[in-house]
Amino acid sequence: MSRAGMRNAAVSRRSFLKGASLALGGLMVPFAIPFDAAAQEAGIPPEVNAWVVVKPDDTIVIRIARSEMGQGTLTGLAQLVAEELDADWSKVSTEYPTPGQNLARKRVWGSFSTGGSRGVRESHEYVRKGGAAARMMLVQAAADAWGVPAAECAAAGSVITHAASGRKTSYGKVAQAAGKLAIPADVKLKDPKDWKLAGKRLARLDTVDKTTGAQIYGMDLKLPGMLNAAIKDCPVFGGKVKSFDAAAIEKRPGVKKVVQVGDSAVAVVADTWWRARTALDALPIVWDEGPNAKLSSADIAAMLKEGLDAPDAVVGNSNGDARAAIASAKRKVEAVYSYPFQNHATMEVMNATARWTPERCEVWTPTQNGEAALAAASEAAGLPAAKCDVYKLHLGGGFGRRGAVHDWVRQAVAIAKELPGTPVKLLWTREEDMQHGRYHPITQCKLTAALDEKNNITGLHMRISGQSILVSVGMAIKDGKDPAVFQGLNAPGPEASIGYTFPNLLIDHAMRNPPVPAGFWRGVNLNQNAVYLECFLDEVAHATKQDPLALRRKLMANHPKHLAVLNAVAEKAGWGKPAPKGVFRGLAQTMGFGSYVAACAEVSVNKSGKLKIHRIVAATDSGHAVNPQQIEAQVEGSFVYGLSAALYGECTLKDGRVEQTNFDTYVPLKMDEMPKVETIVMPSGGFWGGVGEPTIAVAAPAVLNAIFAATGKRVRDLPLKNHSLKKA
């Protein structure tokens, strides 16, 4: 059960039921049948509640609303439900409800949005209550059958016992009766100290199919009669299609249709994708490159530079009077930093399969937010959401690209509309993916510190100039302020708060939005803000001949959780003790996505300027730790993502288009450069933090600070590849 079941139990069951199962290449194809109707039709026991289905053979299906994209959320959320359910973990599998079902059931599964490391931290309570309520109903059903009070019965490992009479039954035997009971309103959750499944280093539920090629990603979907589409959007941002010569390629083998998509893209539909793609490459297209035809990275840098001293800034965090402190300071330290556009570069490029008829539109796609995908499909289809649905397929990476903006879904639906009734799979090329990303926002930052005669920081002004993600993705902001810009720099509080206290502080933002689409990129604004603040504090420490750890500690007395992770890495890394010969250390800490993180990097730079990152010690306090081995995997992965960004990640603009078109020009970190990572998982309890993103932000500053220690070179503009580390 588990292997096929994990792929998508909902898919196979519903398909089987409706006789609509289409086993092509082993894949069962989902069709839209509501759970209840499907269950009724086949006489399968109905769900116990929205979160839990127990089958007569005691196998348990836990419904997961959030999307699995590698971060382990299927397993972590299932652990939380199964914990409260007192389930036999060996019989647990998971399935996705569809966003259409969620809509039809008044959002019984809550949000589908899978971003901001929110999977566990924002749904832990209601998913655990779902599991606990199901357990109470199962126990009640057994008690009813035995004619005893439920309070006399106990549940463990999917078995219910009535100790007084020695009777025993299993969840599978009472599930049908349990499903008919009212869902209890008063549900008590376990104290985390009593957890048996949550908090444990359990293996993921979705591993084996990923080792055999059996895992189906969006790109792998096959439907009967399906056609394939390749697309080219105008490479210049804001450009349009002027004309194209469809006749030039219409006779190529397999080509079915050439379609203009919106006003900026052209797609070729063919029997196979390779034929569609090669035909598209041969299609003469004339672009109207529009107002950005000459836009370059230098133009954007100048636009941001102006913002560093401009009067039109909004304040994100302040206390005291930083400007006055700086004006009257004995000594000042000032520096300007910058952070570039970066592409998510998910390993699986954007794709969606759509089938449109005048009555119904269905979309199969890897998405981080099924509900947002449904909204996009509905709009593009010209049909109400109730007449559409989205079937989520496994994501070959998300990193934020597949969450807020479903541009590829709109395209797929627009193409499918031209071929009513025929499913069309749209698959981007890597080149399309590189040139039509939703990029990491570009910003610059000027930091000015005022120092007294004892080298204490008496004031800090941090001026950020640059792009707003919220504005770029079309989210509402108030009074010209994008609060997300200040991630990691907020006033003390539970989210993304600054870990230091300065007597006078001003952090403000001059919004400058170049015409390049920005998006939520794993780690979001924490990434650049941690580089700016953590590297600058390192600069102040060196400028004033203070130990970087000692200087931070002085500023962190009011921030014990931030300090605890920093102390943990410093201690484990041996800060203050001699490093191996030629090896130098750098520190960084930050707080975001609800968690406190820190890192100590150990690097060496040889005579020719070649950097080697030897070791990273990292610490995470996420409050609770649902699966520590998966937290470790996320922390390690965060360093790959964060170091890829720090060392190489940069999208540059020339003639209005992104210059990097594939992995030969946009180079991620590879295995030979990957340092050893030692992860300290140190949950302090009492809160729920995310783990997929926060650590990314400390990767770059820890390494940059270590590089300064090794070379005396302060790199203030990422990525590192643009700088020589060779000693002068």
Next chain:
Amino acid sequence: MPQLNVNGSTRDFEAEDDTPLLWVLREQLGMTGTKYGCGVAQCGACTVHIDGEATRSCVLPVSALNAKQKIVTIEGLSKDGSHPVQKAWAALDVPQCGFCQSGMIMAAAALLKQKPKATDADIDAAMTNICRCGTYNRVRAAIKVVAKGADPKSAGLAITHVGDHAGSKA
């Protein structure tokens, strides 16, 4: 009709000569375990074995192959996920999103066939596949487990496998 020998079977297919092997596997032969990542032999998601050599199939025109050459894809590496590399991968929960892992596993299996006691330097040289989730350290740990013929527990990850879940098969 042209033919290929894939996973021990001779298969007919129909495609233009310049079609890369990757797309014949995925679109003509219905084997989607081998992935498209870049199309320019940079990322390794499309890695298959041709006569035992790890080969990036996205830039290899199918016309360059004949039916005598033995092509092995992730689907044919073992019948049931029991290749030592696959078992080590499952034991150490290596994959995250998993998209690059077919290519990683095929590259690792070819490396270990050639160098059964692969060292870190061998791993660095052979494993140039791109993973964006960041599984590199577990990939390395899994290869070392196989190279040493060691118990996966020696990797020190202390992962608990319960029951007959996919992950517990190793």
